[in-house]
Amino acid sequence: MHIIRKLFLVILSIILFTDCTHKENHIEWDPSQGYVPDSTTAVQLAQIFFVRIYGKKVLKKKPFVPALKDGKIWMVDGTLEKGMDGGVPHIEIQKSDGKILALYHGK
Numbered sequence: 001m002h003i004i005r006k007l008f009l010v011i012l013s014i015i016l017f018t019d020c021t022h023k024e025n026h027i028e029w030d031p032s033q034g035y036v037p038d039s040t041t042a043v044q045l046a047q048i049f050f051v052r053i054y055g056k057k058v059l060k061k062k063p064f065v066p067a068l069k070d071g072k073i074w075m076v077d078g079t080l081e082k083g084m085d086g087g088v089p090h091i092e093i094q095k096s097d098g099k100i101l102a103l104y105h106g107k
Helices: 002-018 039-054 056-061
Strands: 065-069 073-077 089-094 100-105
Touching: 002 039, 002 100, 039 056, 039 065, 039 073, 039 089, 039 100
Parallel strands: none
Antiparallel strands: 065 073, 073 089, 089 100
């Protein structure tokens, strides 16, 4: 799990600082929005972890659908094609600090 946490922090840094505006060597970022401020960021992180853990075959479970639970936790689930059996990947990411609370694949 330690490797996953390091990977997450690197990826999160890239995502956060790529879209920030720079002003006099200062990066503007609103910490009140949390480290995972929106559904786009949540889905990007989910996809990175899903592929890292389950391999590229997990991309067949797209689209990845985000939902914000109680305004605090992003839950992202894969989708099954109609008539298909099997489970989908699921991840829960804390909005405030990006902590992974759960990560699994249903059967």
